[in-house]
Amino acid sequence: MNSPISVSTLNVQIKSLLETTFIQIYVEGEISNLTYHNSGHIYFSIKDESSTISCVMFKGNTKYLKFQLENGLKIVITGSLTVYAPRGNYQILCNKIEPSGKGALAFAFEQLKTKLEAKGYFDSVHKKVLPKYPKKIALVTSPTGAAIEDMKKVASHRWPLTKFILVPTLVQGEGASFDIVNSIKFADKLDCDIMIVGRGGGSIEDLWAFNEEIVANAIYEAKTPIISAVGHEIDYMISDFVADVRASTPSNAIEIALPDINEHRIYLDSLENEYNNRFKNILFNKQQELSNMKKLFEQNSIETKFNFIQTEINLLKSSFKTDLSQKILSSQNELNLFKSSIKNSFSAFLLKSQNQIDLLKSNYELNHPDKKDKNGFVQISKENKIISLEDLKVGDEVELQTPRYIASCTLNRLTKQ
Structure with missing residues (x-):
């Protein structure tokens, strides 16, 4: 009669037989009883309609797992069969896990996308x-x-x-x-x-x-x-x-x-053209106003009124040549003074108007973009608005601009001369 063997011996023999027979297995099933252990190992079971088998993936292989395992997820396992002899339990030792029907990376992408979208x-x-x-x-x-x-x-x-x-x-x-x-x-x-x-x-x-x-x-x-x-x-x-x-x-x-710097160059050119056109329109309108004023003065000519008065004086001279000679002379002097005063006032008005036009032209020439780039001259702006030096305060942050450069600075001293 054969001698009986121990339980440990039987388990060791089963372990040797299974592990040498099922060195490489490729099996598909649905995950259940999933556990992510603190040690980094993953324990779970896979099942089909009628059977279940235990599985483990050790920490060394989990770093290659691109997606998150979930209960109910159908997967394909590549691994080997192993037996835990002290308990007589056998399980699949997983080397690689892929989601069934699609690549691991694609599935991992969808998993993470869904998770982050929910957050x-x-x-x-x-x-x-x-x-x-x-x-x-x-x-x-x-x-x-x-x-x-x-x-x-x-x-x-x-x-x-x-x-x-x-x-x-x-x-x-x-x-x-x-x-x-x-x-x-x-x-x-x-x-x-x-x-x-x-x-x-x-x-x-x-x-x-x-x-x-x-x-x-x-x-x-x-x-x-x-x-x-x-x-x-x-x-x-x-x-x-x-x-x-x-x-x-x-x-x-x-x-x-x-x-795009080219788009901004085109925009700056359009601004310059608009500036020039508007200034030309201002000058044209001022010249038209001056011309209309001249025509108005011509229509109400002082000379005509002078001639009318002169005619009346001549009549008076002829009628009252002897008796009114002194009065006529006095009137003539007053008329001459009046004419002189009117001419002087009109000349002063024309001179003032001309000076205003000259001043506009001078300001245009001084502020023309082509003439701004002079040594020592910059444009001061604060919060994208042009500002004069007298309006600044100590601590203000300003930009000093030329057509080619922009310098940002903070005002730490302001002295009145």
Whole structure:
């Protein structure tokens, strides 16, 4: 009669048989009894219509899991069969888990997108407005990629007045998501007007760092307006939905962030033309008024009235030549004085009108944009409004402008001469 074996021996024999027979298995089922253990291991069961089997994925393999396991989720497991001898339990040791019917990355993307959308990360109420004329922009990207060169090229042609600060960042591979988060937090402290976070094109695996939840949190919590510029136009990342503005490419991000200098040149030319035309109209209207006044004086000619009086005097002379000679002479003198006074008053009026026209012309010439660029002469503006020096106070922040430069300063002394 054969001697009996111990329970431990039987379990060890079963363990050896199962583990050497089921070295590589590929099984599909629905998750149940899911537990994320504090140790980092994941315990769960998979089942079909009539059977259930226990599964475990140890911490070393969970770091390759791109999506979140959920009860009821149908998955495909790649692994091996193992036996826990002290209890005689067998289970699947999971090396790889994929969602059934779709790729892990695509499923992980939809999972995180749904989660963040429910938290309000995509709501327009949280979107910050980009400044129209940014003075400083932080670029969170790789210092060696093609994206940074493309952005520099577009910026130099579009608006060369803006300062750029490159924050060198790892944008793909292991640890990229943590480096992106640290770079965003660092750039957020640089007092920049805009932050551009992104990289050039690549595979979904290359771009995946921008689909991580920690990156989405960093973008959402940043105080600086952020443009997400990852990959090409067809690539959509989680960062695109969380950021304040999404750009189709890094170059497009620069086009969104910066104004077009050529459009502003055209606008300034139109302003100059409008200024010239309005001033010409003012001068023309003043000249028309002066011409009309001259015609009015001609229609009510003083000379005509003088001639009429002169005729009456001549009649009086002939009628009362002897008796009224003195009166006539006196009247003649008064008439001469009156004529002289009227002529002097009219001449003074014409001279005053001419001086006003000359003054307008002089002011136009002095304020013409082509003549503003003189050594030592600048235009003072405060809060985008032209202001005179006498209206300033100590501590005011002003801008000193010439047609080519703008200097921002704070007034620390004001002395009256």
